Amino acid sequence: MQPPQQTSPADRTTGPILEVRGLVKHFPLTQGILLRRRIGAVKAVDGVSFDLRPGETLGIVGESGCGKSTVARLLMSLETPTAGSIRYRGQDITGLSGRALKAVRRNIQMVFQDPYTSLNPRMTVG
Structure with a gap:
């Protein structure tokens, strides 16, 4: 087994x-x-806000159907948000298309985990 890799701590002096x-x-x-x-609407994501700085990693954890994958799809612009803003390196990406969107997508990645191997039920969180 390999030892965990050291990562640099998040730099709080730079912007998100x-x-x-x-x-x-x-x-x-x-x-x-x-x-x-x-006749109505399914509220898949409702009021999500966060900042991610260089050196930070964000994990979205929750029950099945809580909107984790929808948030990821919104960040990748695979879905159009009903409201809100997504800024990558200071640029609002919610309205991008074509080459500009493709250039942004090269730098953003979704990682899905196999639910049967990702969490050990004998371990506690916290």
């Missing part, structure tokens, strides 16, 4: 590399085949 403010994603619920009348 990723800023998320008031991120919201609601999926509309519709009824009817032709008229598709909106």
Whole structure:
């Protein structure tokens, strides 16, 4: 087994590399085949805010269906947020498309874990 790698501590003097403010994603619920009348919404993500600085790692943990993957998809611009802003290196990326979006996506990565191997049920958190 390899010893854990040393990482540099987060630099609090520099600005955040990723800023998320008031991120919201609601999926509309519709009824009817032709008229598709909106009857409500599923609130997948509601008011998520955080900063991520160089040297920091963010892990999003929660129950199934709580919005973890939706937050990741919003950060990658695979989904359009209902409200809120996502700034990467000071640039608002919520409205990017084409080459500009592709350039940003090269620097952002989602990592999904296998739920059967990621957490040992005999270990406690904290």
